[in-house]
Amino acid sequence: xxxxxxxxxxxxxxxxxxxxxxxxxxxxxxxxxxxxxxxxxxxxxxxxxxxxxxxxxxxxxxxxxxxxxxxxxxxxxxxxxxxxxxxxxxxxxxxxxxxxxxxxxxxxxxxxxxxxxxxxxxxxxxxxxxxxxxxxxxxxxxxxxxxxxxxxxxxxxxxxxxxxxxxxxxxxxxxxxxxxxxxxxxxx
Numbered sequence: 001x002x003x004x005x006x007x008x009x010x011x012x013x014x015x016x017x018x019x020x021x022x023x024x025x026x027x028x029x030x031x032x033x034x035x036x037x038x039x040x041x042x043x044x045x046x047x048x049x050x051x052x053x054x055x056x057x058x059x060x061x062x063x064x065x066x067x068x069x070x071x072x073x074x075x076x077x078x079x080x081x082x083x084x085x086x087x088x089x090x091x092x093x094x095x096x097x098x099x100x101x102x103x104x105x106x107x108x109x110x111x112x113x114x115x116x117x118x119x120x121x122x123x124x125x126x127x128x129x130x131x132x133x134x135x136x137x138x139x140x141x142x143x144x145x146x147x148x149x150x151x152x153x154x155x156x157x158x159x160x161x162x163x164x165x166x167x168x169x170x171x172x173x174x175x176x177x178x179x180x181x182x183x184x185x186x187x188x
Contacts, residue, residue, distance in 0.1 A: 024161040026058035034144040043150035063158040086162035111179040115145040124179035130169040137163035
């Protein structure tokens, strides 16, 4: 979906992406970990099914995001140090809203809604601009649904890998180039 605000870069929505199109090894490993849990359990994994000691190679790039039901709202519950390094700021306990993402909040919420709609993984790739240099840095991100009861999605397992910003830089804007569901190899 795209915003009608002319100041917000347009985002392409594509139908799906194959897992082998995910460039980051950490995100591919995160997806494989989640799929293995789902296949073993025969249901969507829950937060309690995740074992940090099994996630060591990609744990710095992992986030947990609470899903608040009703009109879905999302809140970062835990954000890995690799994500903080890429973003240049801490987002733990922050809501996904205008205060955090500005004019892009609606697009971010649309992306975060894909796992709720499909009950499967979602992927996005994009760029963020940093000040004062104006450099454009690439990132990619993955969202995976979690469910305490195996049915209702109450949390997202996220991953983000991006180029690191420098100490004197700050993100001043970002855009998704595209976002979409991930084609799953196993059937449910």
